[in-house]
Amino acid sequence: MSQPRSRREFIVAGLSLPVAAEAALESPRVNPLADAPAAPGAPVIRTRTLGRTGLEVSEVGFGCMITSDASVITRAADLGISYFDTARVYQNGNNERLVGAALKGHRKNIVLSTKAKGGTGEEALAELDKSLTELGTDHVEIWYLHGKSSADAITDDLREAQEKAREQGKIRFAGVSTHSGHEEVVAAAIEKKLDVVLMTYNFTMGDRMEPLLASLREAGLGVVAMKTQAGGRSDEAKARHERLTANGGMLAALKWALRTPNVNTTVPSITDMAMLDENIQAMAAPFTPADEALLTARLETIRPNYCSMCGECEGTCPKGLPVADVLRYLTYAEGYGQFALGRDNFLALPRELQDVRCVDCTSCPVRCPHGVQVTRRLRRAQELFA
Ligand code: SF4
Ligand code: SF4
Structure with a gap:
C-alpha cells in the first residue's frame, strides 16, 4: 500500500522546475488581445499559448460557475483577463446568460468556453445551440464535453458532434473537462485528437500530475487548470477563508498551479471584487518560499477533508457509491x-x-x-x- 507523502514532499516538488521550463516563464507578455497599452498601476497580465489552438490566454482566467455578480466578470475583462469559462448547466442554466451579458462589448478580446453534459451527440448539439443563444454569441472558442471520468464517456458520437459544430463555425476548438479518472481521460483526449483538457490541478497533488501534464503538452493539447485553490472559499467555514485571504493562502495556491509551463491557464472561481483583485496578483509574482510555507501549513489542515478527486482510492464501495x-x-x-x-x-x-x-x-x-x-x-x- 502506498503511504501518504510527507507534507514537505507535496509542496517542494513544485519548486523544482527544469531550467528550460523556468526560462519559458521568465518574461511577462502583455495581453496581445488588449486594445490599448496598460494604464499606470494596471495589473500585470501575463499570457500563455493554449497548446496547438494558438489562442493567447491570460495565466489567470475566470471560472464563472458560482459568480452571481456580472460586474465582477466585466471588471475582469476590463483589467485584461482574457479567458472565461462557463457551462450549460451552471446555476441551473442561468450562468451563461450572466456571462454573456457581462462580456458584451468584450467578445472580440476574450476566449470563451462552455460545456455540454449531453450523453449523445444530438443532445450535446442542442445544448450548444442553447449556450450560444444565452451567451449572445455565434460561436465559442472552446466547447468541452463536460465532466468525463472515463475514456468510454468520450464517445465517437460526441466527438463527431464536436467536429460537426466546428464545421458549422459554432466552435473553434474541442475539449473535455474531467474531475477524476485523469489518466484515462488524458490518454483518450490525446488519442481522440481533442484540443484542450480542463482538469483539476492544485497543490494537494504535489508533483504526481506532472507526467500527465507533460504528455498533454508534448501532444500539443492545451491545459486549463481548475480547482486550483483546493476548496475555494474556505475549508469548512467562511471565517477560515477570510484568514486564508488575509495571509495570502489563496493567492499562494494559484501561484503554485502556475509554476509549471505545462499549465496554460487557470480558472479559479471568482465571486467578488476582492477575490478578483487577489487572484490577478498571481500573474505578477512567482511562487516563493513564503508561499510554500503557507501551503505546507494549509495542506496539513485540509488533508483529512479535501479530496482532490485524483481517482486513486484504494478499494471500491460495494454499494457503488461514487x-x-x-x-x-x-x-x-x-x-x-x-x-x-x-x-x-x-x-x-x-x-x-x-x-x-x-x-x-x-x-x-x-x-x-x-x-x-x-x-x-x-x-x-x-x-x-x-
Ligand atoms: S479520496 Fe480518493 S479520489 Fe479523493 S484524494 Fe483520496 S484517493 Fe484521491
Ligand atoms: S457505503 Fe460508505 S462506508 Fe459503506 S462501503 Fe460504501 S463508501 Fe464505505
Missing part, C-alpha cells in the same frame, strides 16, 4: 459555500445511491492514500444532502 464525486459535492457546499450546488449534484445521483448511508456499514474497504477521512466525509455529505 466516492470522489460525493466528496466533490461536499467541497461545493463547505469549500465554496455553495450548498445548493452540492445538493443539486447529490440529488442527480440515481435514487439507490442517494439512499446509501455509510453509517450503516461496520467497515469500509475504501481508503485514501492521501489522508482523506473518507467515511467520515461521506457521512457528512449524506447528513447534509440526503
